[in-house]
Amino acid sequence: MTTNPPAHGGYDAPEDPLAAVDSWDHLVSTALVGTARRSVPATPDLPETPDSEGATALLDRAALATVRRLAGYTPARVVPIEPDTASGPPEVGPRAAARLGVILADRPELLTEWLELVAVAGRCAPAEHLPDLLDRGARDSGLRPAIAAACGPRGHWLARFEHDWSYLLAESGPGDVFDEKTWLHGTEGERRRMLCALRAADPARGRELLAGIWDDLRKAELRRRLLEAMEIGLGPDDADLLDRALDDRGANVRGLALSLLTRLPHSAHADRLRDHVRSHVRTGPGRTIVLTPVEPEETGLFRDLALVRPTGEISRRERAEHLWTLITRAPLDVWTDLLDTDPAGVLDRVSDDAEAHDALLNAIGVHEDPVWARAALELLQGRVAQRMVSTARDRRSLQLEPLLRVLSAEERCALAERSFGPKTGTRDVWSLLNAVPGPWATDLSHRIVRRLQGKGWERDRGGYRSVCLLAAERMPPELVHDLPEETPAASAVGDAGDSAYRNLRDTLRFRLDMHREL
Known part of the structure; x- marks a missing residue:
């Protein structure tokens, strides 16, 4: 064919x-x-x-x-989106909503304060600004808890439709209630959120639930995220599960477990750390303190500090890091027992050993012990004139803020105010104030206002601008009425200083309106 x-x-x-x-x-x-x-x-x-x-x-x-x-194009078939039906707190009023728009566009440094005010007021952010807030949280993880609290149930509903916003599904929100179905079948973030809700309501049941599935969790990141929920309602009964997590394959999981165990000074883990300190610290002739290095054979010590045990020789730098970690994580009372003195006496005894002294200062911030913090700050303040101020400028500058943060706002502000003296340089003023977290007390703020009106800034105009920037965010906003309209000594601080002072007034006035609206 x-x-x-x-x-x-x-x-x-x-x-x-x-x-x-x-x-x-x-x-x-x-x-x-x-x-x-x-x-x-x-x-x-x-x-x-x-x-x-x-x-x-x-x-x-x-x-x-x-x-x-x-x-002939045939549209794809889609499942209709279920509307958000969850009830939440009422939205802020129109003036507060408009102010949030200004903050998002021009004053991002005030966003955290606005979010905190909204949470305290029992309100939530306006719907029209939720996408922008969720975008901010995608870029800045530090904002996520505050954004979750301010966005409410609608924010969690909206986060389901955009991958970059899905982080919110793991953040706890006010009014969260444990749901068995979501815990069993939800995403990793949703499971974390459910465990947080359960820990808030019933810490023991939450611990038992996590302990029961711990060995079956294959992903280290999931184990870490779920272990974060143990911070809620953390108590002595949680120590065994956290100690178990010190053997985890994931370094981040072990590190988190150690951080949580550090907050349990009466656990078996804490007792082992005390023993490790006693075996590596002894008193020498006179007032000396002798620290012996950590050896590779000390398997238990490396486990208890969530460190990888070295297989070869340990360098001098590594030995110092191991001792630093041990001093930082061990309960502080081991030092008062070991040296038979109070916290001030311990700090005085170890002052000759810079590494041990710095590690102890770091430990005070980690353990958030106000008694030790007061002892450290009094020594820094009174031993040498302006010692506290100079400390804020040398290599120990990172230690000062954690020490002050342990104290109440009133106490740390009073201590900072006492540190100002007639010979305190303008640059030292900024160095000290930068280490004092906000909000500042009224007396300290008045002291700063008087200092801004004083002399000496012509030699440090950059310091003047820096102090104005700090004061704008940390002073009580109602003190804007105590500031003169015109820049004090405008000729001394120049145009840039004049602009910084006016920005200080404008920011305080902006914040005052923000507080009144919420």
């Missing part, structure tokens, strides 16, 4: 006239190689075109095919 060659330049028309045909690919192939090398294909699925040849025929048929493809 003779087979006739396919008509129309090699295109086989379908035998079934009802079969789906699309000539587009054939037209594109011909266009790519050119009509001089390939004839225009037949297009049985398209209406007939006027008699023409070559490129004209190809373009005519391509035009028809384009219209056919557009007209």
Whole structure:
């Protein structure tokens, strides 16, 4: 039997006239190689075109095919989105909503304060600003808890529809209630959120639930996220599970377990750390303190500090880091027992060993012990004139803020105020104030206002601007009424200083309105 060659330049028309045909690919192939090398294909699925040849025929048929493809487009089927039906706190008023828009656009440094005020007021952010807030949280993880609290149930509902916002599903919100179904079948973030809700309501049940599935959790990141929930309602009964997590394969999991165990000074783990300190610290002749290095064979010590046990020689730097970690994490009472003195006496005894002294200062911040913090700060303040101020500028500058943060706002502000003296330089003023977390007390703020009105800034205009920036965010906003309208000694601080002072006034006034609206 003779087979006739396919008509129309090699295109086989379908035998079934009802079969789906699309000539587009054939037209594109011909266009790519050119009509001089390939004839225009037949297009049985398209209406007939006027008699023409070559490129004209190809373009005519391509035009028809384009219209056919557009007209025949079938939209994808989608499942309708269920509307947000969860009830939440009422939104802030229109003036507060408008102010949030200004903060997001021009004053991002005030966003945290605005979010905190909203949470305290029992309100939530306006719906029109939720996408922008969720975007901010995607870029800054430190804002996420405050954003979750301010966005309310609608924020969690909205986060389901955008991958970059899904982090919110793991953040606890006010009014969260444990749901068994979500715990069993939800995403990793949703499971963390449910465990947080359960820990808030029933810490023991939450611990038992996590302990029961711990060995079956394959992903280290999931184990870490779920272990974070143990911070809620943390108590002595949680120590065994946290101690178990010190053997985890994931370094981040072990590190988190150690951080939580550090807050349990009456656990078996804490007792082992006390023993480790006693084996590495002894008293020498006179007032000296002798620290012996950590050896690679001390398997238990490395486990208790969540460190990888070295397999070879340990460098001098590594030995110092191991001792630093031990001193930082061990309960502070081991030192008063070991040296038979009070916290001030311990700090005085170890002052000759810079590494041990710095590690102890770091430990005070980690353990958040106000008694030790007061002892350290009194020594720094009174032993040498302006010692506290100078400490804020030397290599121990990172230690001062944690020590002050342990104290109440009133106490740390009073201590900082006492540290100002007639000879305190303008640069030292900023160094000290930078270490004092806000909000500042009224007396300290008044002291700063008087200092801004004083002399000496012509030699440190940069320091003047820096103090103005700190004061704008940390002073009570109602003190804007105590500031003179005009820049004090404007000629001494120059145009930049004048601008910084006006910004201080404007920011305090802005914050005052913000507080009143919420």
